[in-house]
Amino acid sequence: MSDLPRKAVTRTAKLAALPLGFAGRATWGLGKRIGGKSAEIVGRELQQRTAEQLFKVLGELKGGAMKFGQALSVFESALPEEIAGPYRAALTKLQEAAPPMPTRTVHSVLEERLGADWAELFVEFEDKPSAAASIGQVHRAVWHDGREVAVKVQYPGAGEALLSDLTQLSRFARLLGPLIPGMDIKPLITELRDRVSEELDYGLEAQAQAAHAEEFADDPDVLVPAVVHQCEQVLVTEWIDGTPLSEVITEGTQEQRDRAGQLLARFLFSGPARTGLLHADPHPGNFRLLPDEENGWRLGVLDFGTVDRLPGGLPQPIGDSLRMTLDGDADSVYELLCEEGFVKESIDLEPDAVLDYLLPIIEPAEVDEFTFTRGWMRSQAARIADPRSPAHQLGRQLNLPPAYLLIHRVTLSTIGVLCQLGATVRLRDELEEWLPGFVPEDSADEELDEEVSAVEA
Template sequence: MNHISTSTGRAVPSTRLHRLWHLGLATSDLASGVGMRGLIELARARGDEPSRIRLNPRATRRFTDRLARMRGAAMKVGQLMSMDGSDVFTPEAAEIMATLRDRAEPMPMSQLVRVLDAELGRDWNHRFKRFEFTPIAAASIGQVHRAETHDGQGVALKIQFPGVRDSIDSDLDNLAAISRTLGFVPRGMDIGPLLDEARRQLHQEADYSAEAASLEAFGRLIGDDPDFAVPRVHTELSTSRVLAMSFADGVPVDRLADPHYTRADRDRVATLLSRLALRELFEFGLMQTDPDFGNFLYDPASGRIALLDFGAVQRISPELVDHYRRIGRAGLADDIEGLRDGAVALAYIGHEDSPEQVAPLLELIRLSGEILRHDGPYDFGASTLFERVLLRGRDLYYENAFRRLPDPATLFLHRKFVGILMLCRRLRARVDLRGLMSEFLD
């Protein structure tokens, strides 16, 4: 056993009132960081150039510190905001927001020991030859520790923050109330079904027994693929709040944006992960829907990508796969009527919607499909597509064009699709998405 770290953490706020208080302070920090003038400028921005949010660095750090202390669903929402903040925030603010992806506060040592005592028994320390008390990662739901078994196997233990599972419902209720109060929800839209889907997914992510089953399922699906590796579950060391798996070496894939990695490395990794996402949709019918860049580790020595974090795994019905196949074929063919049929099937628009309501939404969908109409590798580094989609979507939002709730089953699937495209953009990669999509639609 290694020396116990002397670093201290703060306990996770647990009661709904306590978490609402922290969330309210975080929201105030964000609002003060933007400033009233910034909010007005963002709301009124029009034209060809997107207006990025300018955040006061001190207020932004207070905002991220607050969410890092809360952990749980509130921090996960902040992580989604930070995935490619350069489209929305100035570079300085985006850099601060990006720290949310891997800097949740660790548990105090006393709290960590109590969790391990409760989950693995009071003699849990005898199960390991070595256990590193300082976590190697801390995310929104748990923190990860490195250990070694007595037979010399390297193990990563994901240990859940106490109280996080019980705080999911209150966090979502609080976020929904604040969103409505600040006018973030389109007028007349009932977001209840989306919140229910988010609630279901987050509760699943907090069940490490379910994650272990998903990890094993993906291990079977990936098999001995030379490009990917899936950790093995150590069931004898796992519970519903502790997940033990074989240790994976590597760096988060977004690090490939650093200059010492080659353009060929970036293109290859972005292509492999894009193709994997399509396999999950069209072949597996099972998708890991959390595209956080830290969930994919690149090993420069072997060139393989280790796939981590299978808490957010969603089964996709054959009917939904057919809907995506339909809209994918229409996107490849630039078939406007086909796009409309696919959009109706996915509940983006309704049969009864007027042509005036449908036209701008179809225009936005067609704009997003630019990457599928491009022959050969699409150069994300030279593209302004994200800015154009952001600007047009914001205009439509303020014009109250989004009146319909899409199929809730697509909520986390879209998170994965957008996340993979954001990774392609972060790496400034060239990916033949038209060719990849054609492979699964032909």
């Protein structure tokens, strides 16, 4: 039996206590200020205590609580620097590890799913997990054919825990809102809830990973480990070493940061074009930077439990609207946004105002190369979050159609990671190569004709 459902009452109590803890610390902060401490010092101490409690609870609970914490972790770049420090340390812990489940529970799952003689499938099996995530943990092993493998074992009762946690978190989403300026927390939690069943299905995950592994098999830039075996609650894939992106963020050289950022952007935009799938969980714990003799570094990609199925690649209206915005064609941009449902029929906006809202956001696509920084991310968040700003007023009138919800979150999350890396990236190159509509069709046809002529010559 799992310890997760048995402790449902405890889990709910811990989550329900979080808002009370926030209120208690606010009272504590007021007392400190009355006692003579400055608002700045008290605010910093308050944020640090809040961060420590919030992410300690989320990490301990695994399930939906940790999934929510990981989703938030990529947005810490948007926090003001005096607040970001305490959160950064707490959030980073969620990207790589969580308290492990007992060895007896792991063996019980393996025996139930692989058979009583499960141990004979492995030459070696490490009982201590190498990584733990929201719904399962990974053990390093050697498969019976000699391959090093990662054995992903799902926590018994993970589904119930996910749904319970996310339901509880949604009840005080407004209190969590101030964690990330300019971000609406409730839709994020709703989307995580909607994808619970998909993420729990290791069969779907195996299919998505196998499709990527096959497509990227000979790719010089991206490595996706092959699927070795899959059954309910257990997924065995080839093992890959490398430096977790969370470590590159904290300790990597600028060369590593830039290379990781470029490859991350390349994978984000090339994946849907090449596989019809969008890897939709881009927190740093799911990526590795691997040394490569020819190209210096490759990007290892893990965890395909959450994907967006895009048979035609990323929707062409994204590329069209980006291109027209960069061209300053306000009327065409506005017309396209209306057609796609970003502006509801009952709303009437000034096209030039919409253009002014969009241009700062797409600045990285306007230049040959762009350095993503926490400062830039904070400036964007502050611009949209400030209730007095025109951007905030306009942003509240825009709509995010369901078909674009996951694409939007993945893009924002990836930009958040690029800002954590402080990477200089040639984003425009990736957009021109992989994003439908970004290059005008006439230009694309001319390039194709030139390539054909070169081959014929």
